[in-house]
Amino acid sequence: MGQQTERPARMTDRQTRKTAFIDAAGWGQARVAPLAGDASNRRYDRLTAPDGTTAVLMDAPPDRGEDIRPFTAIARHLQDCGLTAPAILAEDADNGFLLLEDLGDTLFARVLETDPNPEPQLYDAAIDVLVTLHAHEVPDVAPYDAPLMADLAALAFTKYRAGVLGEDDETLTQRFRDRFEDLLQPLSRAKPALALRDYHAENLIWLPERDGAARVGLLDFQDAMTCHPAYDIVSLLQDARRDVSPAIEHKMIARYIEATDHDSHAFHTAYALLGAQRNLRILGVFARLATDYGKPKYLHLIPRVWDHAMRDLDHPALAPIAELVHDSLPDPTPDTLAKLERP
Secondary structure (H helix, E strand, O other): OOOOOOOOOOOOOOHHHHHHHHHOOOOOOOEEEEOOOOOOEEEEEEEEEEEEOOOEEEEEHHHHHHOOOOHHHHHHHHHHOOOOOOEEEEEEEEOOEEEEEEEOEEEEHHHHOOOOOOOHHHHHHHHHHHHHHHHOOOOOOOOOOHHHHHHHHHHHHHHHHHHHHHOHHHHHHHHHHHHHHHHHHHHOOOOOOOOOOOOOOOOOOOOOOHHHHHEEEEOOOOOOEEEEEHHHHHHHHHHOOOOOHHHHHHHHHHHHHHOOOOOHHHHHHHHHHHHHHHHHHHHHHHHHHHHHHHHHHHHHHHHHHHHHHHHHHHHHHHHHHHHHHHHHHHOOOOOHHHOOOOO
Protein backbone atom coordinates (compact mmCIF):
# COMPACT_ATOMS: atom_id res chain seq x y z
CA MET A 1 0.00 0.00 0.00
CA GLY A 2 1.22 3.52 -0.73
CA GLN A 3 1.33 6.52 1.58
CA GLN A 4 -1.99 8.23 2.22
CA THR A 5 -0.69 11.50 0.86
CA GLU A 6 -1.16 13.31 -2.38
CA ARG A 7 1.77 12.44 -4.60
CA PRO A 8 3.10 14.47 -7.50
CA ALA A 9 2.22 13.28 -10.96
CA ARG A 10 5.89 12.61 -11.69
CA MET A 11 8.00 11.59 -8.72
CA THR A 12 11.72 12.24 -8.68
CA ASP A 13 14.14 9.37 -8.16
CA ARG A 14 14.71 10.62 -4.60
CA GLN A 15 10.98 10.63 -3.89
CA THR A 16 10.65 7.12 -5.30
CA ARG A 17 13.42 5.83 -3.04
CA LYS A 18 11.92 7.61 -0.06
CA THR A 19 8.51 6.03 -0.67
CA ALA A 20 10.09 2.60 -1.07
CA PHE A 21 11.96 3.01 2.23
CA ILE A 22 8.80 4.05 4.08
CA ASP A 23 6.86 1.14 2.59
CA ALA A 24 9.61 -1.36 3.48
CA ALA A 25 9.70 -0.07 7.04
CA GLY A 26 6.00 -0.84 7.41
CA TRP A 27 4.81 2.77 7.40
CA GLY A 28 3.27 2.85 3.95
CA GLN A 29 -0.14 3.81 5.34
CA ALA A 30 1.25 6.82 7.18
CA ARG A 31 0.47 10.47 6.59
CA VAL A 32 3.61 12.48 5.90
CA ALA A 33 4.03 16.05 7.12
CA PRO A 34 7.22 18.13 6.95
CA LEU A 35 9.04 19.16 10.11
CA ALA A 36 11.24 22.23 10.48
CA GLY A 37 14.68 21.64 9.02
CA ASP A 38 18.07 23.02 9.96
CA ALA A 39 21.00 24.65 8.19
CA SER A 40 22.10 21.35 6.61
CA ASN A 41 20.89 19.48 3.53
CA ARG A 42 18.87 17.09 5.68
CA ARG A 43 15.08 17.10 5.60
CA TYR A 44 12.73 15.79 8.27
CA ASP A 45 9.15 14.51 8.03
CA ARG A 46 6.76 13.26 10.69
CA LEU A 47 4.96 10.05 9.79
CA THR A 48 1.60 9.38 11.45
CA ALA A 49 0.17 5.87 11.21
CA PRO A 50 -3.61 5.27 11.09
CA ASP A 51 -3.56 4.36 14.80
CA GLY A 52 -1.92 7.68 15.67
CA THR A 53 1.58 6.28 16.23
CA THR A 54 4.27 8.64 14.93
CA ALA A 55 7.87 8.42 13.76
CA VAL A 56 10.35 10.84 12.23
CA LEU A 57 11.95 10.34 8.83
CA MET A 58 15.41 11.80 8.25
CA ASP A 59 16.18 12.30 4.56
CA ALA A 60 19.93 12.91 4.23
CA PRO A 61 20.96 12.80 0.54
CA PRO A 62 24.45 11.29 0.13
CA ASP A 63 24.91 13.17 -3.14
CA ARG A 64 24.66 16.43 -1.16
CA GLY A 65 27.36 15.45 1.32
CA GLU A 66 25.11 13.87 3.97
CA ASP A 67 25.85 10.59 5.76
CA ILE A 68 23.56 8.98 8.34
CA ARG A 69 26.21 6.65 9.76
CA PRO A 70 27.76 9.15 12.19
CA PHE A 71 24.26 9.87 13.52
CA THR A 72 23.45 6.21 14.09
CA ALA A 73 26.82 5.51 15.74
CA ILE A 74 26.48 8.41 18.17
CA ALA A 75 22.80 7.61 18.84
CA ARG A 76 23.73 4.10 19.92
CA HIS A 77 26.56 5.40 22.09
CA LEU A 78 24.23 7.86 23.83
CA GLN A 79 21.70 5.10 24.46
CA ASP A 80 24.47 2.92 25.92
CA CYS A 81 25.22 5.79 28.33
CA GLY A 82 21.60 5.72 29.54
CA LEU A 83 20.70 8.91 27.66
CA THR A 84 17.76 9.59 25.38
CA ALA A 85 18.62 9.61 21.72
CA PRO A 86 15.86 8.61 19.28
CA ALA A 87 15.58 4.87 18.81
CA ILE A 88 16.46 3.79 15.27
CA LEU A 89 13.45 2.05 13.73
CA ALA A 90 14.82 1.52 10.21
CA GLU A 91 17.88 2.67 8.29
CA ASP A 92 19.24 2.76 4.75
CA ALA A 93 22.75 4.18 4.84
CA ASP A 94 23.36 3.82 1.10
CA ASN A 95 20.40 6.04 0.22
CA GLY A 96 20.52 8.25 3.33
CA PHE A 97 17.21 7.44 5.03
CA LEU A 98 16.54 6.92 8.74
CA LEU A 99 13.27 6.22 10.52
CA LEU A 100 13.49 7.38 14.13
CA GLU A 101 11.49 7.33 17.32
CA ASP A 102 9.46 10.53 17.59
CA LEU A 103 10.44 12.26 20.83
CA GLY A 104 7.81 14.96 20.31
CA ASP A 105 7.87 18.73 19.98
CA THR A 106 8.60 19.90 23.53
CA LEU A 107 11.90 21.53 22.64
CA PHE A 108 13.45 23.46 25.51
CA ALA A 109 13.15 26.63 23.43
CA ARG A 110 9.40 26.14 22.87
CA VAL A 111 8.72 25.23 26.50
CA LEU A 112 10.50 28.35 27.74
CA GLU A 113 8.79 30.61 25.21
CA THR A 114 5.49 29.66 26.82
CA ASP A 115 6.66 29.69 30.44
CA PRO A 116 10.19 30.78 31.50
CA ASN A 117 9.74 29.48 35.05
CA PRO A 118 11.07 25.95 34.36
CA GLU A 119 14.36 27.34 33.01
CA PRO A 120 16.44 26.30 36.07
CA GLN A 121 14.94 22.80 36.06
CA LEU A 122 15.53 22.28 32.34
CA TYR A 123 19.08 23.57 32.40
CA ASP A 124 19.88 21.52 35.51
CA ALA A 125 18.77 18.44 33.57
CA ALA A 126 20.83 19.46 30.52
CA ILE A 127 23.96 19.82 32.67
CA ASP A 128 23.25 16.43 34.24
CA VAL A 129 23.21 14.92 30.74
CA LEU A 130 26.73 16.23 30.16
CA VAL A 131 27.92 15.00 33.54
CA THR A 132 26.60 11.53 32.64
CA LEU A 133 28.00 11.61 29.11
CA HIS A 134 31.44 12.79 30.21
CA ALA A 135 31.69 9.99 32.77
CA HIS A 136 31.85 7.47 29.90
CA GLU A 137 34.72 6.67 27.59
CA VAL A 138 34.55 8.54 24.31
CA PRO A 139 33.73 6.63 21.11
CA ASP A 140 36.04 6.56 18.11
CA VAL A 141 35.40 9.97 16.56
CA ALA A 142 37.73 12.66 15.28
CA PRO A 143 39.30 15.17 17.69
CA TYR A 144 38.20 18.80 17.57
CA ASP A 145 41.79 19.94 18.00
CA ALA A 146 43.45 23.35 18.15
CA PRO A 147 44.39 23.62 14.42
CA LEU A 148 40.87 22.74 13.32
CA MET A 149 39.22 25.01 15.89
CA ALA A 150 41.44 27.94 14.92
CA ASP A 151 40.78 27.32 11.24
CA LEU A 152 37.00 27.29 11.77
CA ALA A 153 37.08 30.37 14.02
CA ALA A 154 38.85 32.14 11.14
CA LEU A 155 35.53 31.99 9.23
CA ALA A 156 34.78 35.19 11.12
CA PHE A 157 37.47 36.76 8.93
CA THR A 158 37.09 34.86 5.64
CA LYS A 159 33.29 34.93 5.53
CA TYR A 160 31.93 37.57 7.91
CA ARG A 161 34.60 40.26 7.53
CA ALA A 162 35.22 39.50 3.85
CA GLY A 163 31.49 39.40 3.15
CA VAL A 164 30.98 42.82 4.71
CA LEU A 165 34.08 44.54 3.33
CA GLY A 166 34.26 42.74 0.00
CA GLU A 167 37.86 41.63 0.48
CA ASP A 168 39.75 38.84 2.21
CA ASP A 169 43.00 39.84 3.93
CA GLU A 170 44.88 36.53 3.97
CA THR A 171 47.79 37.89 6.02
CA LEU A 172 45.45 39.18 8.73
CA THR A 173 43.51 35.92 8.79
CA GLN A 174 46.69 33.87 9.12
CA ARG A 175 47.91 36.07 11.95
CA PHE A 176 44.65 35.48 13.81
CA ARG A 177 44.71 31.76 13.10
CA ASP A 178 48.27 31.30 14.35
CA ARG A 179 47.71 33.27 17.55
CA PHE A 180 44.45 31.56 18.35
CA GLU A 181 45.84 28.08 17.71
CA ASP A 182 48.58 28.80 20.27
CA LEU A 183 45.94 29.82 22.82
CA LEU A 184 43.81 26.74 22.20
CA GLN A 185 46.66 24.22 22.23
CA PRO A 186 46.83 23.77 26.05
CA LEU A 187 43.20 22.59 26.08
CA SER A 188 44.35 19.33 24.51
CA ARG A 189 46.00 18.38 27.82
CA ALA A 190 42.61 17.94 29.49
CA LYS A 191 40.88 14.56 29.41
CA PRO A 192 38.70 14.74 26.28
CA ALA A 193 34.95 14.33 26.27
CA LEU A 194 32.45 13.65 23.54
CA ALA A 195 31.19 17.03 22.32
CA LEU A 196 27.83 16.86 20.53
CA ARG A 197 28.62 20.38 19.22
CA ASP A 198 25.02 21.55 18.69
CA TYR A 199 23.88 21.14 22.26
CA HIS A 200 21.36 23.94 22.73
CA ALA A 201 17.70 24.66 23.40
CA GLU A 202 16.54 23.98 19.84
CA ASN A 203 18.00 20.46 19.96
CA LEU A 204 16.93 19.37 23.45
CA ILE A 205 13.48 17.89 24.11
CA TRP A 206 11.90 17.99 27.57
CA LEU A 207 10.56 14.56 28.60
CA PRO A 208 9.53 15.03 32.24
CA GLU A 209 7.85 11.61 32.42
CA ARG A 210 11.29 9.96 32.22
CA ASP A 211 13.88 9.74 34.97
CA GLY A 212 17.15 11.54 35.64
CA ALA A 213 19.29 12.51 32.69
CA ALA A 214 16.97 10.54 30.38
CA ARG A 215 14.46 13.41 30.74
CA VAL A 216 16.35 15.26 28.00
CA GLY A 217 15.86 14.03 24.44
CA LEU A 218 18.88 14.64 22.23
CA LEU A 219 18.88 15.67 18.56
CA ASP A 220 21.36 16.76 15.88
CA PHE A 221 24.53 15.11 17.17
CA GLN A 222 25.94 13.63 13.95
CA ASP A 223 28.84 16.11 13.95
CA ALA A 224 30.10 14.99 17.37
CA MET A 225 33.86 15.04 18.02
CA THR A 226 36.12 14.77 21.03
CA CYS A 227 37.00 18.04 22.73
CA HIS A 228 37.51 19.69 26.09
CA PRO A 229 34.39 19.03 28.25
CA ALA A 230 33.58 22.76 28.42
CA TYR A 231 32.61 22.85 24.75
CA ASP A 232 29.01 21.66 25.02
CA ILE A 233 28.48 23.78 28.11
CA VAL A 234 29.37 26.81 26.00
CA SER A 235 26.99 25.54 23.31
CA LEU A 236 24.20 25.24 25.88
CA LEU A 237 24.70 28.50 27.77
CA GLN A 238 25.90 30.83 25.00
CA ASP A 239 23.00 29.91 22.76
CA ALA A 240 22.83 31.67 19.39
CA ARG A 241 19.04 31.34 19.32
CA ARG A 242 17.90 32.40 22.78
CA ASP A 243 19.11 34.51 25.68
CA VAL A 244 20.24 32.56 28.72
CA SER A 245 20.30 34.68 31.85
CA PRO A 246 23.71 35.37 33.44
CA ALA A 247 22.41 33.85 36.67
CA ILE A 248 21.56 30.57 34.94
CA GLU A 249 24.89 30.59 33.09
CA HIS A 250 26.90 31.02 36.28
CA LYS A 251 24.81 28.49 38.21
CA MET A 252 25.10 25.83 35.50
CA ILE A 253 28.86 26.18 35.16
CA ALA A 254 29.16 25.83 38.92
CA ARG A 255 26.84 22.79 38.87
CA TYR A 256 29.02 21.04 36.30
CA ILE A 257 32.29 21.88 38.09
CA GLU A 258 30.92 20.63 41.42
CA ALA A 259 29.70 17.38 39.88
CA THR A 260 32.97 16.66 38.07
CA ASP A 261 35.65 18.09 40.39
CA HIS A 262 37.21 20.26 37.69
CA ASP A 263 39.51 23.05 38.75
CA SER A 264 37.30 26.14 38.67
CA HIS A 265 39.88 28.61 37.33
CA ALA A 266 41.06 26.25 34.58
CA PHE A 267 37.51 25.39 33.60
CA HIS A 268 36.41 29.04 33.37
CA THR A 269 39.47 29.77 31.21
CA ALA A 270 38.62 26.88 28.89
CA TYR A 271 35.01 28.07 28.79
CA ALA A 272 36.09 31.53 27.60
CA LEU A 273 38.52 30.15 25.01
CA LEU A 274 35.97 27.73 23.60
CA GLY A 275 33.26 30.38 23.78
CA ALA A 276 35.32 32.71 21.63
CA GLN A 277 36.10 29.87 19.23
CA ARG A 278 32.51 28.72 18.90
CA ASN A 279 31.01 32.17 18.54
CA LEU A 280 33.56 33.39 15.98
CA ARG A 281 32.94 30.23 13.98
CA ILE A 282 29.16 30.74 14.11
CA LEU A 283 29.61 34.36 13.06
CA GLY A 284 31.37 33.11 9.94
CA VAL A 285 28.94 30.26 9.34
CA PHE A 286 25.87 32.51 9.49
CA ALA A 287 27.54 34.99 7.14
CA ARG A 288 28.47 32.18 4.75
CA LEU A 289 24.90 30.85 4.72
CA ALA A 290 23.76 34.28 3.55
CA THR A 291 26.50 35.09 1.04
CA ASP A 292 27.22 31.66 -0.43
CA TYR A 293 23.90 29.85 -0.10
CA GLY A 294 21.30 32.61 -0.18
CA LYS A 295 20.03 31.82 3.34
CA PRO A 296 19.86 35.19 5.16
CA LYS A 297 17.43 34.00 7.84
CA TYR A 298 20.29 33.49 10.32
CA LEU A 299 21.62 37.04 10.05
CA HIS A 300 19.30 38.36 12.76
CA LEU A 301 21.02 36.01 15.22
CA ILE A 302 24.47 37.51 14.61
CA PRO A 303 24.19 40.37 17.17
CA ARG A 304 23.60 37.86 19.97
CA VAL A 305 26.51 35.71 18.78
CA TRP A 306 28.66 38.84 18.58
CA ASP A 307 27.81 39.81 22.15
CA HIS A 308 28.79 36.34 23.35
CA ALA A 309 32.10 36.52 21.49
CA MET A 310 32.92 39.98 22.81
CA ARG A 311 32.23 38.86 26.38
CA ASP A 312 34.51 35.85 25.94
CA LEU A 313 37.25 38.08 24.55
CA ASP A 314 37.19 40.09 27.79
CA HIS A 315 38.78 37.14 29.59
CA PRO A 316 42.50 37.70 30.21
CA ALA A 317 43.37 34.43 28.47
CA LEU A 318 42.07 35.92 25.20
CA ALA A 319 44.22 39.06 25.37
CA PRO A 320 46.61 37.92 22.58
CA ILE A 321 43.76 37.97 20.03
CA ALA A 322 41.23 40.38 21.55
CA GLU A 323 42.65 43.59 20.10
CA LEU A 324 43.14 41.96 16.69
CA VAL A 325 39.51 40.86 16.61
CA HIS A 326 38.17 44.19 17.86
CA ASP A 327 40.20 46.12 15.28
CA SER A 328 39.43 43.81 12.35
CA LEU A 329 35.80 42.74 12.56
CA PRO A 330 33.03 45.27 11.88
CA ASP A 331 30.26 45.59 14.44
CA PRO A 332 27.06 43.84 13.31
CA THR A 333 24.96 46.97 12.78
CA PRO A 334 21.87 46.75 10.55
CA ASP A 335 23.88 48.37 7.72
CA THR A 336 26.69 45.85 8.22
CA LEU A 337 24.35 42.86 8.13
CA ALA A 338 22.56 44.20 5.06
CA LYS A 339 25.84 43.89 3.15
CA LEU A 340 25.77 40.13 3.71
CA GLU A 341 22.48 39.64 1.88
CA ARG A 342 22.57 38.69 -1.77
CA PRO A 343 21.38 41.50 -4.06
